[in-house]
Amino acid sequence: xxxxxxxxxxxxxxxxxxxxxxxxxxxxxxxxxxxxxxxxxxxxxxxxxxxxxxxxxxxxxxxxxxxxxxxxxxxxxxxxxxxxxxxxxxxxxxxxxxxxxxxxxxxxxxxxxxxxxxxxxxxxxxxxxxxxxxxxxxxxxxxxxxxxxxxxxxxxxxxxxxxxxxxxxxxxxxxxxxxxxxxxxxxxxxxxxxxxxxxxxxxxxxxxxxxxxxxxxxxxxxxxxxxxxxxxxxxxxxxxxxxxxxxxxxxxxxxxxxxxxxxxxxxxxxxxxxxxxxxxxxxxxxxxxxxxxxxxxxxxxxxxxxxxxxxxxxxxxxxxxxxxxxxxxxxxxxxxxxxxxxxxxxxxxxxxxxxxxxxxxxxxxxxxxxxxxxxxxxxxxxxxxxxxxxxxxxxxxxxxxxxxxxxxxxxxxxxxxxxxxxxxxxxxxxxxxxxxxxxxxxxxxxxxxxxxxxxxxxxxxxxxxxxxxxxxxxxxxxxxxxxxxxxxxxxxxxxxxxxxxxxxxxxxxxxxxxxxxxxxxxxxxxxxxxxxxxxxxxxxxxxxxxxxxxxxxxxxxxxxxxxxxxxxxxxxxxxxxxxxxxxxxxxxxxxxxxxxxxxxxxxxxxxxxxxxxxxxxxxxxxxxxxxxxxxxxxxxxxxxxxxxxxxxxxxxxxxxxxxxxxxxxxxxxxxxxxxxxxxxxxxxxxxxxxxxxxxxxxxxxxxxxxxxxxxxxxxxxxxxx
Ligand code: BGC
Numbered sequence: 096x097x098x099x100x101x102x103x104x105x106x107x108x109x110x111x112x113x114x115x116x117x118x119x120x121x122x123x124x125x126x127x128x129x130x131x132x133x134x135x136x137x138x139x140x141x142x143x144x145x146x147x148x149x150x151x152x153x154x155x156x157x158x159x160x161x162x163x164x165x166x167x168x169x170x171x172x173x174x175x176x177x178x179x180x181x182x183x184x185x186x187x188x189x190x191x192x193x194x195x196x197x198x199x200x201x202x203x204x205x206x207x208x209x210x211x212x213x214x215x216x217x218x219x220x221x222x223x224x225x226x227x228x229x230x231x232x233x234x235x236x237x238x239x240x241x242x243x244x245x246x247x248x249x250x251x252x253x254x255x256x257x258x259x260x261x262x263x264x265x266x267x268x269x270x271x272x273x274x275x276x277x278x279x280x281x282x283x284x285x286x287x288x289x290x291x292x293x294x295x296x297x298x299x300x301x302x303x304x305x306x307x308x309x310x311x312x313x314x315x316x317x318x319x320x321x322x323x324x325x326x327x328x329x330x331x332x333x334x335x336x337x338x339x340x341x342x343x344x345x346x347x348x349x350x351x352x353x354x355x356x357x358x359x360x361x362x363x364x365x366x367x368x369x370x371x372x373x374x375x376x377x378x379x380x381x382x383x384x385x386x387x388x389x390x391x392x393x394x395x396x397x398x399x400x401x402x403x404x405x406x407x408x409x410x411x412x413x414x415x416x417x418x419x420x421x422x423x424x425x426x427x428x429x430x431x432x433x434x435x436x437x438x439x440x441x442x443x444x445x446x447x448x449x450x451x452x453x454x455x456x457x458x459x460x461x462x463x464x465x466x467x468x469x470x471x472x473x474x475x476x477x478x479x480x481x482x483x484x485x486x487x488x489x490x491x492x493x494x495x496x497x498x499x500x501x502x503x504x505x506x507x508x509x510x511x512x513x514x515x516x517x518x519x520x521x522x523x524x525x526x527x528x529x530x531x532x533x534x535x536x537x538x539x540x541x542x543x544x545x546x547x548x549x550x551x552x553x554x555x556x557x558x559x560x561x562x563x564x565x566x567x568x569x570x571x572x573x574x575x576x577x578x579x580x581x582x583x584x585x586x587x588x589x590x591x592x593x594x595x596x597x598x599x600x601x602x603x604x605x606x607x608x609x610x611x612x613x614x615x616x617x618x619x620x621x622x623x624x625x626x627x628x629x630x631x632x633x634x635x636x637x638x639x640x641x642x643x644x645x646x647x648x649x650x651x652x653x654x655x656x657x658x659x660x661x662x663x664x665x666x667x668x669x670x671x672x673x674x675x676x677x678x679x680x681x682x683x684x685x686x687x688x689x690x691x692x693x694x695x696x697x698x699x700x701x702x703x704x705x706x707x708x709x710x711x712x713x714x715x716x717x718x719x720x721x722x723x724x725x726x727x728x729x730x731x732x733x734x735x736x737x738x739x740x741x742x743x744x745x746x747x748x749x750x751x752x753x754x755x756x757x758x759x760x761x762x763x764x765x766x767x768x769x770x771x772x773x774x775x776x777x778x779x780x781x782x783x784x785x786x787x788x789x790x791x792x793x794x795x796x797x798x799x800x801x802x803x804x805x806x807x808x809x810x811x812x813x814x815x816x
Contacts, residue, residue, distance in 0.1 A: 333350075
C-alpha cells in the first residue's frame, strides 16, 4: 500500500477530541461519514457502485435529489467485464469509473463487487465477476488501479462469502478454511496486495457466527493482523449489530440506511462506552489512523488538495472505453454452420422479437442502479447500424407484468397492508392473471406470425432486474414471462431464427438450445450494449467474449445445490468445499450447457508448439515458463483467450481435476501467428494446507493444459516439480 507521512496522521490525531473522532467513524448522512472542519478534515463522500456512479440522494433519506446533473456513463456490469478476460479493459473501465466518481465529487466508489458466483441463482451475480478466483484476481487488480488513479478509493466488496441474497442480513456461512482461502478470499487479497485498494467493504452476512462487518476473525485476525491491511474498512449499509464488537474489530466506518445517525452503534453508544471505560479509546484511534491514511492517499488533506485529480463524467472517451468493453464482452455460444454473422448486404427485412430487444436495464438491480446518460437497446443498436435500407420490424413477443399487477399479487400475500378483503384480492388477482395470460397469448401469436413472414429473425430474450436483483435470489434458472414457449414456437415456424439472450445470470436453455443454430449471450453491457451487440451480429465486430462462469443445464446440477446448501435462512454450509463451478462439473464429468471459458469466434485458432520450461533455481519460488503459438487460421481478424489449467496428478488432499491458473488474450489478423508467453509461479501449484495454515506445493507431477475452454484442451505437457 502507498506509504504516507505517518507524522501527519499522528499530528492530526493528537488534536482531535473524542467527540470528533466518533463523528469520523460513522455515517452522518446516508452516503458520507463525518468530517472535522476545524482541522480541515473533510467527510468521506461515497457512492455506489459497480456500473457507474449512482444518482444523488438527499443526505438523510433515499429520496432522489431529482436534478439532471447526476446523469452518468453506464458501464458494463462486472459479469460483462469478466467475459472479456481482458486486464487492459478492466484497467480502462476502472479509469472511467474512477474519473466519473471524482467528477461527481466522490471520495469512495463502492465497487467493484467480486464475490464468487457460487450458485447461478444468486441475485447479485450480475454485479460479480466469476466462479473462478484466479480470473477474479487478475481482473480486480487492474480495475482497482484504474479507479484509484483518479484519487478516488475503490471499495472492494463484500468481504466475505456473501454468495446469496436470501436472508443476506443474517445468514451464517460455514465454509471450511481451505475453501475460504482457495476460492472465496484470493480476489480480496489480490485487490489489497497488488491492487492496493484503499478501502474494503464488510459483508452483511455472518461467517462462522460473527457478522462480517464487525467480525474479529475476518477484520482483525485475517485482514489486519495476517494481511497487514492499513486502509479503511467500511461496513455494508446496516451491517453492524453491536457497539463493542464493531469498535474492537478492524472495522473503521459504520454506514447504515436510516437517518438516526447519532444512534448508530459506532456513534453515541460508542461515545458513552468509551467515556465510561467499557471500550478503550485506542481502538478508536486505530480507526482514525486508517481513515486519515486513506485521506492522505487520496490527496484530501491540507495543501495536497491542490494536486488532487479533478475527474470528469460523461466524457466522450469514457464512452469509447465502454463500447470497447461491451464489444469484447459479448459471447457467441453457438454458431452452427456459420449462421452468424448476418450478411448486411443481403438483408432487406429483419424481425426482432422479444421485449429485451427494446428494454433498457440501467435503472434497476438495487444499489447497482444507474441514472444513465443513455442506454442503447438491441433494437436501437440494430437500427443505428443497419440504416434506412433495411426494414427492421419488432414484436414484443412476451408480456412483462406491470408494477400494479405485481403489487396486487403482493397485496394478496400481505394481509397486513391489505386495503381490500382477502376474497376481493383473490378475485382481482385471478382476473388479473387471466388478463395477463390473454395478453401473453396475443403477443405470442403476433410474434409467431411475424417470424413466419420474415426470413431473418432475431429473438432477444432473457432476464431483467426483476430477477437479477439485490436482495433476492432466483428460484430456478427458468426463463420468465413465458419466453421458453415463445422461443420454441418461433423456431417451429422459422428454424433459422437466432437467439440472443440479455441477462445477468445463466438460464435454462435445454428446451430449445438444440433447435436453434445460433445463440449469442449479452450480459448487462452498459450504455453501448445494444450497439455492440448489433456490431457482433453484423460481423463488424468478431466476438471474443468467453464465459467466466459455467452455464449448467439446471441449477440442480450446481454443487452449491447438489452438495451444499443455498438459499436457506439461518445457517448455510458450503459442503461442496473447493468444488465450485467447473472445478466440480469437470471433475465429476457433469453434462453442462456451456463450459467455463467457452466462447466462439467468426474465425478459428490453431494452438501449436507448446514449450514448458521449469526453473527451480529460486528456492523460494518456481518459474514455469509456458510458450505456445496461436495462429488465426480463418479469414477475419479476431481474438482468442488462451487458457492455462493446472492439474495436480497426485496430492495428499482431494483436488479438482484442473484449475485455471493463467490466461492471455491475443488479437490476430487472418493468417497471423503469435507466440504467447505465460509464466506460472508457486501459487499456481499450491493448495491451502489446514494443518500448517499456509499454501503448500507438494512435489510431483503436474499437467499443464492449454485450451480454449475448460473442456476444450488443445495441448498438454507434464512437468515435475
Ligand atoms: C449493498 C452494497 C451497497 C450499499 C450502499 C447495500 O445494500 O449491499 O453493495 O454499496 O447498500 O448502497
